[in-house]
Amino acid sequence: MENKCEFCNYKSVAETKLTERELEELSCNCLTVSFKKGDSIIRQGTYSTNVAYLKSGLAKIHIEGPYHVQVVRIVKPANYLGLPTTFGDKVNQYSVTAVENSEVCFIDITYFRKLLALNHDFSNQIIVELCKGEIESYQKCVNRTQKQVRGKVADVLLDFSDNIYHSDKFVLQINQEDLGNLVDASRESISRVLNDFGREGLIKISGKEVEIVKKSMLQMISKHGW
Amino acid sequence: MENKCEFCNYKSVAETKLTERELEELSCNCLTVSFKKGDSIIRQGTYSTNVAYLKSGLAKIHIEGPYHVQVVRIVKPANYLGLPTTFGDKVNQYSVTAVENSEVCFIDITYFRKLLALNHDFSNQIIVELCKGEIESYQKCVNRTQKQVRGKVADVLLDFSDNIYHSDKFVLQINQEDLGNLVDASRESISRVLNDFGREGLIKISGKEVEIVKKSMLQMISKHGW
């Protein structure tokens, strides 16, 4: 499968800063791999040898907690999957798993480092993204620890609708167990809250399809934490 | 107050990658300011115009949560205080306050960007640090959400001893309220656990001075989460 990064429609913001020649070279140093829903993309504890980048699909980043798995965040396409784990340590500090069928681009780490060294606009953009990621993770953590389950579920629904699927109607690919691991709540609590929201007319659920009906109410619940 | 970064004993790892000339120039683009315990160093919501760097003392990074403040992390000397907040957004996304009397170096952001552009070893080190920070924040969050209060307090005591004060005996500059905000527990719970640990002979407390007596037991409690 011949890849031409130059014509790739899934470029990251950082990659838009690359020159034609750099993109040409990148083509020779990356490899696209397809993953089925549920497949492991990066495994915590193994050596990290490539920069992984999500071209299409959806993935979850998760780490082992003392009690159970914690889903750290959901990554949508046109984003790197493992920069912190690739550059922060030789060994992957977290796992990444496909939530939907996904295409992942693996970029040779040596070439990636070369790009960082040569193209300052590129490295600058990477720094900006890392910074944003860290701030986002702080915010996520506060939400997880301070809000009650209703607030956390409202959060996650709004995040899916606003940032991931860009629609008030979407198919929840993630199951309730994982949803619980994402916001730190039990599977049962997620189920209860989701159905409560349905009964209260805030959302409509049929199977895996969710439609947000009263977004402003959800925003209210998200903001106040209950 | 004339500053010569070249002879500064508090250089960050990234700064050790700078050339003599760059350090010379840095001297002209930074300013050291002293803060008293409790003083605000960076304020959430204000414009971020400088890169802040902790030369001495101790500081806490905190953000406003829906219910109460969350202390995100404690920063020890020779570390940047606000890279993510400085590069991720125009407006500071969190606050930083001195926990002990501290000296903070404010570096002109334009010059800092110039350094990133010119010295690749420097920018590379900054990227590594950002990556480590993000992974650390994931880990902290799991600990906060999954461990019970005993485990979280054990965590924090070990962190102070191993990473901040580098001694089994240290003076806790942070009060129990903040300690609670750091690990997500109530002030009262912190008080109870601290005294329990004392009664169980794991630590010795007199006033603000803490001595870790049975470190291995604390590690056990930290690991298992209770």
Place this chain on the structure above:
DNA sequence: TGTAGAATGTGATTTATATCACAATTTTAC
């Protein structure tokens, strides 16, 4: 197309910890 396994729904019970309400102590400031 039927059946095993996965995912979800829901009541009852338990549990860790927050909250409340003070007392006691320590620190700060005048």
Place this chain on the structure above:
DNA sequence: GTAAAATTGTGATATAAATCACATTCTACA
């Protein structure tokens, strides 16, 4: 040096949500 303020200690009570224990419903695939 003492009053006021801040911090800490501790019992009683309340509470959100976990856990348990099933019932029910989906889903895959042989």
